[in-house]
Amino acid sequence: MSVDMRTYLAHVELANPITTAAGCAASGRELSQFFDLNRIGALVTQSITMAPRAGRPTPRMAETPSGLLSAVGLAGPGIDAFLERDLPWLAQRGVRTVVSIAGGTVNEYGALARRLTDAPGVTAVEVNLACPNIEDRGRVFARDSAASAEVISSVRALMRYDVPVVAKLSPDVADVVAVARACVDGGADALSMINTPLGMSIDIDTMRPALAAVTGGLSGPAIRPLAVRCVWQVHAALPGVPIIGVGGVLTGRDAFELILAGACAVGVGTALFHDPYACLRILRELEDLLAERGFQRLADAVGLAHHPPAGGSRHRTDLVPGPGTSDMEESSL
Structure with a gap:
């Protein structure tokens, strides 16, 4: 039995729910050596900045149990080179392209949106909010509801109405639902979660931090439970908002979770570093899982864990531990 794998990011139809995660496939050229990029739902680019960036000093990456710490520093070509070279290459091939953008001020995000609004080939714009706000003592936008909403509002006001704006959220907050709600109120058409939580590793031989930047973003299977928790809580609070689930997806079972x-869509990131075919494999595994369980449409599985099975169940989907719940209270639920 074939499964209808189509999904929607706001009003934009994707052929299937599998996308790359920002920063893990650059702008697609390297990955295209292994498979046709049109076979996945969308390609999410690396985060594009106004000016070219060399990134942080090395070492930039360190392996951890079931994860990877990285502190690349948004290295990239800048918006001019992206619009001249990378986006046209993707557009010529008809690749559904979600452009990730990053900035240090609200105005910088707005300037990026202004440059992209009339550019052909932009399927959606993902706003990477895990950037320091240089006008607020370097406080990360994603950790403040008002700052996140201000960025999203600026981008939404300057993007074409038919291009969805996706807010990418961090788990390093007291209340991810509050930030998600602020972004939606600010004009976000969809949400992406999670960005990498902050972590650190120390090399016991050198007795120094393993990363030159000291801290970095943790990705890989270790963070999948965080991603599932954030997606669960936000979907429960905002069930009508499309969510791209990202974080530690290695298999179709992970995507299904x-x-x-x-x-309604799932981003694949760190898995691509050791398996460039991971997106296609995960898509195949996911479709098989859905077919085995009798689903005719992917859409029928979205958020299904929130609903008790037919005939009733003792499982209470409304009892979701909130950010202020104590360990004692959580263990009693």
């Missing part, structure tokens, strides 16, 4: 939690 995020979909059951409420994601």
Whole structure:
């Protein structure tokens, strides 16, 4: 039995729910050596900045149990080179392209949106909010509801109405639902979660931090439970908002878990570093899982874990531990 794998990011139809995660496939050229990029739902680019960036000094990456710490520093060509070279290459091939953008001020995000609004080939814009706000003592936008909403509002006001704006959220907040709600109120058409939580590793031989930047973003299977929790909580609070679930997806089962939690699309990131075919494999595994369980449409599985099975169940989907719940209270639920 074939499964209808189509999904929607706001009003934009994607052929299937599998996308790359920002920063893990650059702008697609390297990955295209292994498979036709049109076979996945969308390609999410690396985060594009106004000016070219060399990134942080090395070492930039360190392996951890079931994860990877990285502190690349948004290295990239800048918006001019992206619009001249990378986006046209993707557009010529008809690749559904979600352009990730990053900035240090609200005005910088707005300037990026202004440059992209009339550029052909932009399927959606993902706003990377995990950037320091240089006008607020370097406080990360994603950790403040008002600052996140201000960025999203600026981008939404300057983007074409038919291009969805996706807010990418961080788990390093007291209340991810509050930030998600602020972004939606600010004009976000969809949400992406999670960005990498901050972590650190120390090399016991050198007795120094393993990364030159000291801290970095943690990705890989270790963070998948965080991603599932965030997707679950936000979908419960905002069930009508499309969510791209990202974080530690290695298999179709991992993708299915995020979909059951409420994601309508799933980003694949760190898995691509050791398996460039991971997106296609995960898509095949996911479709097989859906077919085995009798689903005719992917859409019917989205958020299904929030609903008790027919005939009733003792499982209470409304009892979701909130950010202020104590360990004692959580263990009693």
